[in-house]
Amino acid sequence: MSTTTLDADIAAAPSQAEPEAEREVVPAPAPAATIAVSAAASTAAPAKRPRAPSRERTFGTKVAGQPAFVLHSYPYKETSLIIDLFTRDFGRVALIAKGAKRPHSQLRGVLQTFQPLSSSWVGKSELRTLTDAEWVGGMLPLEKTALLCGFYLNELLVKLLARDDAHPRLFDHYVATLNQLAHNEPAPIVLRKFERALLKETGVAADLTRCIETRRAVQADVVYVVDPERGPRPERAADPWPRVAGKTLLDMEREDYQDAATQAQSKQLMRFLLAHHLGGAPLNTRQILIDLMQL
Structure with missing residues (x-):
């Protein structure tokens, strides 16, 4: 999260360290004529069948039981945290976890990265208030390299996903990727699949199976470069972009690595495409992984 966004979040946060108790609002008495009309209308209106309770409910500015993962958190005031939460149906949301740093807070041991949560919050501003979180x-x-790969995934999501933009399929892919890393599946292959899914779900991934110049299918024995905004085309002598065999492009679309x-x-190509869509912003966790691989 950038400094500008952090300042905006803190400026938008409420000043109290604890949530205020809800006040009961008593409406003013209505005129007698209005009461009579309302009574008649209610008598004539058919009774509605109550909705069956569900695990996940949304009441205006309240959300309950939302599947989520903590992407990032940082201290706010003396006892609270601001957390970046990746949720299945609401995308990336920013929440204040009030009192989460207190020794006996129920949230203290729950708000951990890479652990599935059932989360609830309230508020209608960009920075909302967490009301409950339970470990699922x-x-x-x-562990070890898989843990660093997980932080790499989180950094990608924080930097590439807009706030309040739901991506349920990407959320499911994130869960599957964490499971694959935890079961020691090859990290390079797991990461390439997630990177490609991330670009597809955010709408910036080009079709790798069709040449943008000939409009024909990519040929396995031809060398291409990939325009980040449009897609693959045959290489030229002066191209500064990474060269990729047509077979590689076809393999990536089939998720065959x-x-x-x-x-x-594919590693060089995805590094190039991500750098383009990040606007050149560095990925700290990627550099750590590169350094470790060189040891």
């Missing part, structure tokens, strides 16, 4: 369980913890050349070329 069912996932193995990430068994070929060593496909793994190497």
Whole structure:
């Protein structure tokens, strides 16, 4: 999160350290004529069948039981946190977790990264108030390199996802990716699949199977470059972009990364595409992973 966004979030946050008790609002007495009309209308109106209770409910500015993961958190005032939450049906939301840093807070041990949560919040501004979070369980913890890969995924989501923009399929892909990392599946392949899914779900991924110049299908034995905004075209001598075999592009669309050349070329291509869509902003966790691989 940038400094500008952080300042805006803190400026928008309420000044109280604890949530205010809700006040009962007593409406003013209505005129007698209005009461008579209302009574007649209510008598004539058919009774409505009550809705069956559901695990997830939305009441205006209240959300309850929303599947979520903590992407990032940082201190706010003396006892609270501001957390970036990735939710299935509301996308990335910013919440104040009041009192979460207190020793006996129920939220203290719950708001951990890579752990599935059932979350509830209230508010209609960009910075809302967390009212409840419960650990759901069912996932193995990430360790060693898998843990760093998880932080890399979170950094991508924080920097590429707009606030309050729902991506339920990407959320499901995120859960699957964490499970794959926890079960020690090959990190390079797992990350390439997620990176590609992220660009597709955010609407910036080009079709890798069709040449933008000939309008024909990509040929496996032809070398291409990929225009970040449009898609692949045959390479030229002066192209500064990474060169990729047509087979690699076709393999990426099929999510087939068994070929060593496909793994190497897709890594360079995704690094180039992500840098473009990030506007050149560095990814700190990626640099850490690169440094570790060089040890």
